[in-house]
Amino acid sequence: MIGDRIYVLKPGDLLLMNGLTLHCPHVHPDARYVRSIVHFIPGFLEQWLHPAVSAAVLSPFKQLSNYRLTLSGEDRAEFERMLADLSRMPTKNRGLGPERRTLRLVEIMLFVSELCRQAAREQDAVPEKERHVQQVITFVEQNYMNNLTLSEIAGAAHLSKPYLSALFKEVTGTTVLKYVYSRRINQAKILLWLQPGLTVTEVCRTVGLCIWPISAACLRKWWE
Numbered sequence: 192m193i194g195d196r197i198y199v200l201k202p203g204d205l206l207l208m209n210g211l212t213l214h215c216p217h218v219h220p221d222a223r224y225v226r227s228i229v230h231f232i233p234g235f236l237e238q239w240l241h242p243a244v245s246a247a248v249l250s251p252f253k254q255l256s257n258y259r260l261t262l263s264g265e266d267r268a269e270f271e272r273m274l275a276d277l278s279r280m281p282t283k284n285r286g287l288g289p290e291r292r293t294l295r296l297v298e299i300m301l302f303v304s305e306l307c308r309q310a311a312r313e314q315d316a317v318p319e320k321e322r323h324v325q326q327v328i329t330f331v332e333q334n335y336m337n338n339l340t341l342s343e344i345a346g347a348a349h350l351s352k353p354y355l356s357a358l359f360k361e362v363t364g365t366t367v368l369k370y371v372y373s374r375r376i377n378q379a380k381i382l383l384w385l386q387p388g389l390t391v392t393e394v395c396r397t398v399g400l401c402i403w404p405i406s407a408a409c410l411r412k413w414w415e
Contacts, residue, residue, distance in 0.1 A: 192215055205262055207255060213374055215363075227274050248300045277299065320358060331367075335374045336397065375399050
């Protein structure tokens with residue numbers, strides 16, 4: 192689950208996403224789940240690439256937003272080779288180590304940009320269960336700042352409350368109201384980061400969280 196979208200993933204899937212987007216995997220207990228994560232700051236590309244090339248490399252993240260690519264064959268083998276090369280690079284900042292790591296990351300970004308230009312943007316058929324949950328998530332995304340109730344959410348999805356609760360738990364691994372709370376918390380983090388002048392009370396009111404006395408230590412722990 193990424194933002195207001197649900198993806199049923201399989202080996203070879205590549206996800207492009209904004210790191211601040213609410214996301215969580217729901218992995219079956221008997222399934223083997225392995226993922227590689229690459230975090231980067233967009234501005235670093237401008238130091239290594241021509242501005243036009245840098246803009247082209249970052250355009251998939253802006254145009255496609257949170258997007259899935261399914262890699263197979265030579266594309267998957269090449270991408271996994273580049274990830275393996277990056278992971279084997281020494282992490283100590285001595286000599287030209289940082290420059291070598293940056294070149295590996297630039298190569299990965301250029302490869303992803305090429306894949307996105309070739310990728311078809313047609314959406315796969317979504318199973319009925321995932322479609323219902325997708326509808327709920329979209330509704331929450333548009334209304335999380337309001338005083339939502341399970342009855343209101345179920346009514347918007349044209350589902351009964353018991354069926355909605357069981358279905359949402361089955362597909363996402365969490366409850367509807369926990370998801371609403373997580374969405375509010377995530378938005379609060381974003382606001383605290385983007386608008387540090389806001390008070391905790393102002394942020395809570397904006398995202399629909401209840402307001403209670405909180406110490407600075409608790410706030411730091413919550414932020415972490």
